[in-house]
Amino acid sequence: MRKLLIYLKHYKKETVLAPLFKMLEACFELFVPLVMAEIIDRGIGGSDVGYALRMGGLLVALGVIGLVCSVTAQYFAAKAAVGFSTELKHALFDHLQSLSYTEIDTLGTSTMITRMTSDANQVQNGVNMVLRLFLRSPFIVFGAMVMAFTIDVKAALIFVVAIPLLSVVVFGIMMLTMPLYRKVQNGLDSVLGITRENLTGARVIRAFNKEAEEIDAFEEKNALLAHMQLFVGRISALTNPVTYIIVNVATIVLLYTGAVRVDEGTITQGQVVALVNYMSQILVELVKLANLIITITKALACANRIQNVFEISSGMAWTGESEDPAGEQDGSAPPYAVEFDNVCLTYTGAGAEALTDIAFRVKRGETVGIIGGTGSGKTSLVHLIPRFYDATKGCVRIDGRDVREYGKEELREKVRIVPQKAVLFQGTVRENLRWGKRDAADEELWRALEIAQAREFVEQKPGKLDHGITQAGKNLSGGQRQRLTIARALVGSPEILILDDSASALDYATDAALRQAIHGMAGGMTVFIVSQRTSSIRYADRIVVLDDGEAVDIGTHEELLERCSVYQEIYYSQYPKTEGGAV
Secondary structure, X not given: OHHHHHHHHHHHHHHHHHHHHHHHHHHHHHHXXXXXXXXXXXXXXXXXXXXXXXXXXXXXXXXXXXXXHHHHHHHHHHHHHHHHHHHHHHHHHHHHHHOOHHHHHXXXXXXXXXXXXXXXXXXXXXXXXXXXXXOHHHHHHHHXXXXXXXXXXXXXXXXXXXXXXXXXXXXXXXXXXXXHHHHHHHHHHHHHHHHHHHHHOHHHHHHOOOHHHHHHHHHHHHHHHHHHHXXXXXXXXOHHHHHHHHHHHHHHHHHHHHHHHHHHOOOOHHHHHHHHHHHHHHHHHHHHHHHHHHHHHHHHHHHHHHHHHHOOOOOOOOXXXXXXXXXXXXXXXXXXXXXXXXXXXXXXXXXXXXXXXXXXXXXXXXXXXXEEOOOOOHHHHHHOOOOOOOOOEEEEEEOOEEHHHOOHHHHHHHEEEEOOOOOOOOEEHHHHHOOOOOOOOHHHHHHHHHHOOOHHHHHOOOOHHHOEEOHHHOOOOHHHHHHHHHHHHHOOOOXXXXXXXXXXXXOHHHHHHHHHHHHOOOOOOEEEEEOOOHHHHOOOOEEEEEEOXXXXXXXXXXXXXXXXXXXHHHHHHHOOHHHOOOX
């Protein structure tokens, strides 16, 4: 938690003023029992109505001043807590964005969402409560004891016994509940994870009639979370009754002792009332302190979980922009756009390599097809080019330079990838397309749409480029989403374009028109096409055939059809052998 307090640095004034005004309120509150004692002893006991009215006016003044101090403290505490939470969430989001795919895969989406929402809100509440009550409540508890000593030492000894007992109860319960609250938050992660899976895969669940099984799985996770929350809630709930018992017993002893002292003439009736009021103040503040401890316990558990994410550093270090790229010394461009030099890839926690000894070179302007069975490593291969993952052995070069020597911005300008899942963001068509180039003119956007075979349907939409797209593009068909994501990648004319099975929802005619349009683009773009369809890659300059993470053969469609059994199996599964020559 201490490491997260740096996000309060812009709110130093608020963090000082909030508890300061709360302390002022507490000071005025501690004077109230003394004023009441004077009203009882001198105003009522002495039948001095004027004095009683003056003291009553003083009570009203103390109440108004205390209210003003309390509202001011609430304002500064809320401002500091909300500002702290805002900066924390910004920093956490930036940190998550800096992590590589490896760390993101390890953390999991549901965990990151929980840290950004539930955990951050709990920490915000904790900061707010600490600024308001962390100093005020102990100050009133010990201040009431001190004020009790000013009234009568013997009666005040009851406070000396009661306060440590109350502290043991409050802090003992805190120590018991803190690790339990961590388990509750972990259980919340599990519930959020299964909820996210069900919402994301709702169509698949319904298609396979698995609603009942998923409901049972959710209820099991939810029941476990509810059980943990009830268990820790029961322990936390002991705070109030136990503290009430201790304080009420202390009040009984105090009344008895006070009555004896009044009978002896040592103290007055008003002073006994003041002592009881101080005991009541202690009760109220300890109940507040108990609730504060529970809130702080939750906040600390959540803060530690957030800090654990901050302590995860990206295993992928980015260098600055190179001042002397390869090939620029003599003014000649490197002969190869992309080179795979005995590349191997092993995912974190995996038992075997996903890619093994991949080696081939791609000339500038070539179109390369990547094909293979499910799980053969096609996506893993192309993910190494934009450096979503780092090769565990060997290296990937672009224009003769290791991708690890590029700056992030420089590499992203060179390489654009259209992932398997078409992802669009809420906004307009224009806003989505400009992800590729922020200042792209409309003419450039229409050109990209035309190449991606998306111009026709965009022109038919109301507003055209200003047509609204809902979150994840749910108001578009699968083929329309894929064509827009391809157009987005084409904006800015990258040097290397990767189509990772991004035309699976397109019909054969549209797919062929798309490939022909990309091939006809000026500038010699190097294109990688990952596909399960042999028709999508048969006219590529070269085709890389993968099988179980290995490149079993590389060649043209005709060459592979003659000599590569893996390619033959894929091809003839799509086209009968009797029609193979005609297709």
